[in-house]
Amino acid sequence: MAASAAVTANYVLKPPPYPLDALEPHMSKQTLEFHWGKHHRAYVDNLKKQVLGSELEGKPLEHIIQNTYNNGDLLPPFNNAAQAWNHEFFWESMKPGGGGKPSGELLALLERDFTSYEKFYDEFNAAAATQFGAGWAWLAYADNKLKVVKTPNAVNPLVLGSFPLLTIDVWEHAYYLDFQNRRPDYIKTFMNNLVSCEAVSSRLEAAKAASS
Amino acid sequence: MAIRSLASRRTLAGLKETSSRLLGLRSIQTFTLPDLPYDYSALEPAISGEIMQIHHQKHHQAYVTNYNNALEQLDQAVNKGDASAVVKLQSAIKFNGGGHVNHSIFWKNLAPVKEGGGEPPKGALGGAIDTHFGSLKVLVKKMSAEGAALQGSGWVWLGLDKELKKLVVDTTANQDPLVTKGGSLVPLVGIDVWEHAYYLQYKNVRPEYLKNVWKVINWKYASEVYEKECK
Numbered sequence: 001m002a003a004s005a006a007v008t009a010n011y012v013l014k015p016p017p018y019p020l021d022a023l024e025p026h027m028s029k030q031t032l033e034f035h036w037g038k039h040h041r042a043y044v045d046n047l048k049k050q051v052l053g054s055e056l057e058g059k060p061l062e063h064i065i066q067n068t069y070n071n072g073d074l075l076p077p078f079n080n081a082a083q084a085w086n087h088e089f090f091w092e093s094m095k096p097g098g099g100g101k102p103s104g105e106l107l108a109l110l111e112r113d114f115t116s117y118e119k120f121y122d123e124f125n126a127a128a129a130t131q132f133g134a135g136w137a138w139l140a141y142a143d144n145k146l147k148v149v150k151t152p153n154a155v156n157p158l159v160l161g162s163f164p165l166l167t168i169d170v171w172e173h174a175y176y177l178d179f180q181n182r183r184p185d186y187i188k189t190f191m192n193n194l195v196s197c198e199a200v201s202s203r204l205e206a207a208k209a210a211s212s
Numbered sequence: 213m214a215i216r217s218l219a220s221r222r223t224l225a226g227l228k229e230t231s232s233r234l235l236g237l238r239s240i241q242t243f244t245l246p247d248l249p250y251d252y253s254a255l256e257p258a259i260s261g262e263i264m265q266i267h268h269q270k271h272h273q274a275y276v277t278n279y280n281n282a283l284e285q286l287d288q289a290v291n292k293g294d295a296s297a298v299v300k301l302q303s304a305i306k307f308n309g310g311g312h313v314n315h316s317i318f319w320k321n322l323a324p325v326k327e328g329g330g331e332p333p334k335g336a337l338g339g340a341i342d343t344h345f346g347s348l349k350v351l352v353k354k355m356s357a358e359g360a361a362l363q364g365s366g367w368v369w370l371g372l373d374k375e376l377k378k379l380v381v382d383t384t385a386n387q388d389p390l391v392t393k394g395g396s397l398v399p400l401v402g403i404d405v406w407e408h409a410y411y412l413q414y415k416n417v418r419p420e421y422l423k424n425v426w427k428v429i430n431w432k433y434a435s436e437v438y439e440k441e442c443k
Contacts, residue, residue, distance in 0.1 A: 034415050038416040039416050042416070132387075133364055133385070133387075134365045153364040154363070154364075171364075172408050172411060173411060173416065177412070
């Protein structure tokens with residue numbers, strides 16, 4: 001299932017589609033330098049080492065993710081593969097000057113499936129705030145409906161049979177330098193100032209096309 | 213109503229407890245954040261004062277607050293006989309109660325260098341470590357490796373299996389207490405490997421945190437627990 005054309009990633013550390021300081025003051029350059037430059041890089045490098053010489057070597061990232069999820073009894077390469085995918089998806093979920101209420105088809109579906117953008121906002125915030133420990137919160141598309149999903153550690157909606165449309169990383173490393181323990185402030189800042197509605201909308205189009 | 217406005221919170225709590233008992237209802241005990249037996253900066257340079265303060269005043273406090281809330285809701289659900297609500301509250305109790313239990317142990321597992329932090333264990337525990345692992349160095353290497361390899365959030369533990377009478381190294385995810393890995397396991401030393409425990413100082417380099425934390429591990433406390441459980 002090709003959930004997102006943008007994330008093919010043959011184990012390449014793709015830079016975010018903006019300079020590392022471009023999301024300031026909402027997400028600091030220092031955070032990007034560590035989060036992308038160290039954490040994301042390590043997942044990619046470790047994945048390469050891990051699949052070298054195995055039957056998974058050279059397979060697309062999404063293939064590795066689906067084949068190592070193993071119904072939740074995760075095989076060793078899952079963590080690195082899924083985290084490599086998740087982080088690339090995360091950078092592309094944000095943009096400088098982003099955030100706020102979307103328009104067009106995306107808004108229409110949010111209003112259809114959540115009653116209002118505000119209700120979606122609250123539900124997404126709550127999911128991100130209550131994912132205990134490390135994990136992610138998502139807007140996803142499945143069965144022709146939008147829904148909010150939260151996942152632990154490296155799990156993502158691909159393995160749950162859904163198309164991811166938007167994500168926020170709620171591992172502590174994603175927000176600790178800028179917000180310390182204040183995860184709710186980080187989530188609000190992400191929603192109000194960072195979300196790329198364009199990215200979400202184009203992923204939605206792809207998801208609808210793939211579902212029809 | 214006038215009595216309520218004059219009564220202090222403690223008096224109200226006392227009245228509530230009395231009326232609960234008269235009605236035959238249990239009153240719940242709530243929890244408070246334990247004080248640290250040392251200053252926030254006392255574990256430097258192994259763990260920064262900034263981390264200690266946020267870790268204690270924000271993270272641990274939040275577990276205590278949320279645990280108390282969950283327990284109050286549980287009390288109400290139990291009294292109402294609302295089985296679904298009782299079951300639904302279990303994860304909040306596990307997360308937050310576990311967080312309170314684990315961190316309460318952690319603060320005692322740490323000590324400033326001038327109060328014995330980092331001094332190797334002597335006596336019965338020292339002997340047991342040599343017997344079960346070969347040496348303290350081997351134990352430290354094992355715990356550090358397991359702590360570094362833990363994916364996501366969790367803890368690495370040295371525990372005593374009371375039944376099998378042996379020391380074990382194990383990890384738990386999130387805020388699961390060690391006892392969730394085995395009913396006869398007693399925690400002796402726990403090391404928090406949630407990112408909040410080290411990020412401001414060590415950033416992504418968890419192994420460096422694990423290398424340095426041993427300089428402030430309070431083996432005296434671990435020995436006391438060990439000797440008490442071995443009686």
